[in-house]
Amino acid sequence: MSFWSLYFLATIVLHHLGYLKVQLGWNVLLAVYVYWPIKSKNLRRLRLIIGSLAALFLLWCESPLPHPVYAFQQLKLLSGFSLEYLLELAARMVNYYILLAILICVIVYIVLGRRVRFASFVWLGFLSILLWHNDPEPQNFAAQRANTEHTEHDETLLIEPTSISASNTQLENFFDKERLKHLSFNNSSVKNFDVILLHVCSLSWDDLAFIQLSDHPFISKANIIFKQFNTATSYSGPASLRVLHGNCGQQKHSDLYSSSDASCFVFPSLETAGFQTHALLNHDGKFDNFGKELEDRGGLRGKLELPSGPGATLRSFDNSLIYGDYDVLSKWHAENIKPNSKPSALYYNSITMHDGVRSISSTDRDSLNTYLPRANKMLDDFEHFKQNVEASGRPTIMVLVPEHGANLRGDAMQIAGLREIPSPNITLGPALVYVINAPSIPKYPVVVNEMMSYFDLYTLLDDMLTNSPFTASTTPLSSRIQKLAGTQFVSESASATIMQTNDQRFWVRPSGSNTWVQYNN
Secondary structure, three states: OOHHHHHHHHHHHHHHHOOOOOOHHHHHHHHHHHHOOOOOHHHHHHHHHHHHHHHHHHHHHHOOOOOHHHHHHOHHHHOOOOHHHHHHHHHHOOOHHHHHHHHHHHHHHHHHOOOOOHHHHHHHHHHHHHHOOOOOOOOOOHHHHHOHHHOOOOHHHEOOHHHHHHHHHHHHHHHHHHHOOEOOOOOOOOOOOEEEEEEEOOOOHHHHHHOOOOOOHHHHOOOEEEEEEEOOOOOHHHHHHHHHOOOEOOOOHHHOOOOOOHHHOHHHHHHHOOOEEEEEEOOOOOHHHHHHHHHHHOOOOOOEEOOOOOOEEEEOOOOOEEEOHHHHHHHHHHHHOOOOOOOEEEEEEEOOOOOOOEEOOOOOOOOOOOHHHHHHHHHHHHHHHHHHHHHHOOOEEEEEEEOOOOOOOOEOOEOOOOOOOOOHHHHEEEEEEEEEOOOOOOOOOEEEOOOEOHHHHHHHHHHHHHOOOOOOOOOOHHHHHHOOOOOOOEEEOOOEEEEEOOOOOEEEEEOOOOOOEEOOO
16 A cells, blocks of 8 residues: 555545535545456556555645646636736735644654554544545535536535426526516717726635724715625626626626627617727736627727826736726826816726736735735725715716636635635625716615626616616616516636525525535625
């Protein structure tokens, strides 16, 4: 057995500590394979190579890391990352508690290896996994994607076979219902205000709570605060399409790039309704063809404006420049919004909070350490810009919508920083609405605690286009909110679907699987 006993014992220990979710069946098969006596020296060498590769793949699947297939699919994107960011990501994968546990196992093995038959303890360890039902909650999800039918789960976490069909039906019913949702902005009423949509990367309610910034003045002073706004995804590309396709109900993730119903596009609809539309980034939009996707699939062709020249304060994960939010927004507002100009609608995308972003002047190279100061600075910039809009006297509806969260905290099924699973801690973000320069504004914000998403937000905007909040006898904001139907929580990525069922619990289904597992935050 040589080192194989050490390998199996280490994985068993890490399983019981909650750092791995050992797939018992596959490990037993691997143990039988490497234990079986073979006389031929060449065959033993071949077995060692095959067994080592199988063990490495299995260990990866049992860890909290993304599934190997998914990771290999992302190699093209990884090639665009700066070396500094790649080193930071590699450092995050190192768990010093795991290293310590492995070191202890190695020392014990070296000291006792010649006197103790460790193979017997390996089989006892496998038996302990089979019998011990109260082990820690799995800190891994990717393993279930490798081969769900062979995965060992706590029975209380699985939807019973009799209800799997019902859960799949509930999901399909959700999308059937969403396909019926459609709105066109009112183009008959007089438009007497501007619309500014701030689309922000990597900001969720859970992230704000983690860094204790939920009560930042820009947030607390909003006129409408959505506490349960579901961005429905955990990555920027799909998020940008969802917010720009918001005139229709929520699409399946697989349909975002395969279908392009122009009637779903928000900004062409606003243009038809009488607005002059614009699109603005605080970055170059080159990574993963982000800017091109906005134009080709988001209805913003010919509208995109990019910052240039001096004034960049941050560097992105791909080493490109990022400009300050206030600088970019205030410059655009000064150049495009005049006292008698046509009403404008702006889509603004900020990656200030994106993972891997660093300050040009800071000596701290860990982007997680700089998350709090970056968040504080971005929200300060938005508050400063809002004050500029107020000073201009121009009636404006300003909306902040996150793309997704950063997963700063992590949870029992996904380590901090990973976003393969679009969990509620990642996709529930601070959607905020500001009614600027209205004749009368409520003293306190209207807080919305019901589950909402993009279609609800644009339904609210359409209501404001029909019945302007900038008239003396306008409908109260609270009454407008009561008209919104809400949207059931369903979030998707390329790797998984999460759905909230009628019992208010969250369930996750890996892509390509028919198994639903309760998601434990």
